[in-house]
Amino acid sequence: MKNKRKSIFISITQFVLLAAILVPAVTLLLWIFTERWTWPDLAPQVFSKRAIFEIAGRKKELLQILWSSILISTVVAVLSAVIGIMTARAILLYRFPGKQVVYFFTILPFMVPATVFAMGIQITFIKMGLNNRITGVIIAHLICSLPYAIRLIMDGTAAVGSRLEEQARVLGASPFKAFYKTSLPMLMPVILSAVSMSYIVSFSQYFLTLMIGGGNVKTFTILMVPYLQSGNRNIACIYSTLFLGVTLLVFGVFEWAAGRFMKHGGGEFYTSE
Amino acid sequence: MSLMVEDLKVVLQKKVILNGISLDIREGEFISLLGASGCGKTTLLKSIAGLLEIQQGDIRIQNASVAGIPPEKRGTVIVFQDLRLFPHMTVEQNIAFPMELQKVPKDVRKKTVKKLLEEVQLTGFENRKIKEISGGRCRELHWQGLLLQIRECCS
Ligand SMILES: Nc1ncnc2c1ncn2[C@@H]1O[C@H](COP(=O)(O)OP(=O)(O)O)[C@@H](O)[C@H]1O
Ligand SMILES: [Mg+2]
Numbered sequence: 001m002k003n004k005r006k007s008i009f010i011s012i013t014q015f016v017l018l019a020a021i022l023v024p025a026v027t028l029l030l031w032i033f034t035e036r037w038t039w040p041d042l043a044p045q046v047f048s049k050r051a052i053f054e055i056a057g058r059k060k061e062l063l064q065i066l067w068s069s070i071l072i073s074t075v076v077a078v079l080s081a082v083i084g085i086m087t088a089r090a091i092l093l094y095r096f097p098g099k100q101v102v103y104f105f106t107i108l109p110f111m112v113p114a115t116v117f118a119m120g121i122q123i124t125f126i127k128m129g130l131n132n133r134i135t136g137v138i139i140a141h142l143i144c145s146l147p148y149a150i151r152l153i154m155d156g157t158a159a160v161g162s163r164l165e166e167q168a169r170v171l172g173a174s175p176f177k178a179f180y181k182t183s184l185p186m187l188m189p190v191i192l193s194a195v196s197m198s199y200i201v202s203f204s205q206y207f208l209t210l211m212i213g214g215g216n217v218k219t220f221t222i223l224m225v226p227y228l229q230s231g232n233r234n235i236a237c238i239y240s241t242l243f244l245g246v247t248l249l250v251f252g253v254f255e256w257a258a259g260r261f262m263k264h265g266g267g268e269f270y271t272s273e
Numbered sequence: 274m275s276l277m278v279e280d281l282k283v284v285l286q287k288k289v290i291l292n293g294i295s296l297d298i299r300e301g302e303f304i305s306l307l308g309a310s311g312c313g314k315t316t317l318l319k320s321i322a323g324l325l326e327i328q329q330g331d332i333r334i335q336n337a338s339v340a341g342i343p344p345e346k347r348g349t350v351i352v353f354q355d356l357r358l359f360p361h362m363t364v365e366q367n368i369a370f371p372m373e374l375q376k377v378p379k380d381v382r383k384k385t386v387k388k389l390l391e392e393v394q395l396t397g398f399e400n401r402k403i404k405e406i407s408g409g410r411c412r413e414l415h416w417q418g419l420l421l422q423i424r425e426c427c428s
Contacts, residue, residue, distance in 0.1 A: 094387075095286075152389055163353075163357050164354070164357055164359060165353075166324050166344075166351075166353075166357070167357035168359075169322075169324065169336075169343075169344040169345050170324070170344050170345075170349060170351050170372055171348050171350065171371040172345045172371050172375065173374050174343075174345055175343070177374065181359075181370075184362045186360070262361060
């Protein structure tokens with residue numbers, strides 16, 4: 001009896017969660033083709049392909065911006081993971097003066113409001129000649145994504161520890177080889193999370209990209225947000241759908257790449273004792 | 274192989290763990306170190322293997338100081354008490370790990386693993402994952418992998 005009630009509770013939860021994702025997604029798709037949809041009708045009254053044609057006319061420009069956006073965000077994601085791994089290891093496995101300060105700095109970007117940060121960094125970047133450049137945008141995005149990456153990878157690194165690397169070292173592995181062959185496959189699931197998180201932080205960054213990129217660096221979000229704000233629903237919905245689809249696709253590629261690395265199931269942080 | 278430890282001092286997190294340890298093991302000797310839990314046995318082994326920095330003293334293998342030589346080049350092996358098999362690898366990959374590092378050809382590795390598994394009556398376990406094997410058998414596997422390493426070093 002109790003078991004049955006529990007399973008009903010679980011299915012209701014699953015249903016609500018699924019609906020919470022599917023209803024907006026379907027609405028999004030419907031709005032791409034909707035010309036008129038007034039209250040109280042449940043379905044749109046007039047459909048049209050106007051918005052699709054409008055977007056199709058700018059296909060070339062759109063694809064180019066989409067591609068460069070994916071590239072920028074992937075670079076940010078990969079750099080985040082690499083810097084995240086190195087920082088997590090430095091903090092957890094090595095001893096050096098000022099360690100507590102470095103640890104504190106890793107969460108600092110969480111505390112400073114994004115707009116305040118964007119203003120400050122713009123002035124700094126202008127002085128350094130990084131403004132209006134892709135490098136500048138990538139660095140700015142990195143500052144936003146690194147706290148997530150470092151924190152995630154730190155949890156994983158703390159769980160994996162240096163046990164297996166020590167074993168690999170005494171069996172003849174160089175420091176890098178020991179990490180690459182033992183800890184890295186074990187850490188792959190958290191690295192995947194860190195990469196995905198960093199990617200989405202970068203891909204959806206609007207204000208910061210606008211400030212640092214200064215209109216020179218166009219990303220998909222820069223293109224999309226004005227439509228979301230102007231109330232042109234059809235175009236906005238096409239962009240949103242593209243945003244969703246591309247993100248899912250990229251995550252799929254990340255997952256595939258990570259899977260190749262842990263053929264025998266990484267992420268089992270604790271060996272059988 | 275001979276091993277000499279002279280006036281060893283090891284400090285971990287500002288705590289002196291080992292102090293004034295000296296020890297002389299000659300070729301062919303088999304030595305057991307006994308002591309209460311937490312007295313520093315593992316710390317001593319890790320220092321000899323090069324996994325820990327030593328504060329003071331000297332460690333000599335074959336009469337040559339190993340100061341500054343990284344663990345992978347010392348030829349010293351530890352069987353840790355907490356059984357550090359690689360959980361993401363199969364039994365075969367675990368045993369073959371040191372051979373793989375030494376770039377032993379694949380077919381030789383396969384043959385050697387097969388022979389070693391036969392010795393502990395674990396034939397056919399090559400492709401099992403570590404978590405599917407019981408604790409006692411894990412220890413046997415561990416020994417096989419390490420024995421192999423020792424053999425390679427002595428030959
Ligand atoms: N990384 C470390 N940092 C600080 N103290 C440690 C560390 N590793 C071991 N110790 C301490 O050193 C002492 C000896 O530990 P260990 O060599 O593992 O003992 P045993 O192997 O003889 O049981 C213990 O008191 C332990 O708490
Ligand atoms: Mg011990």
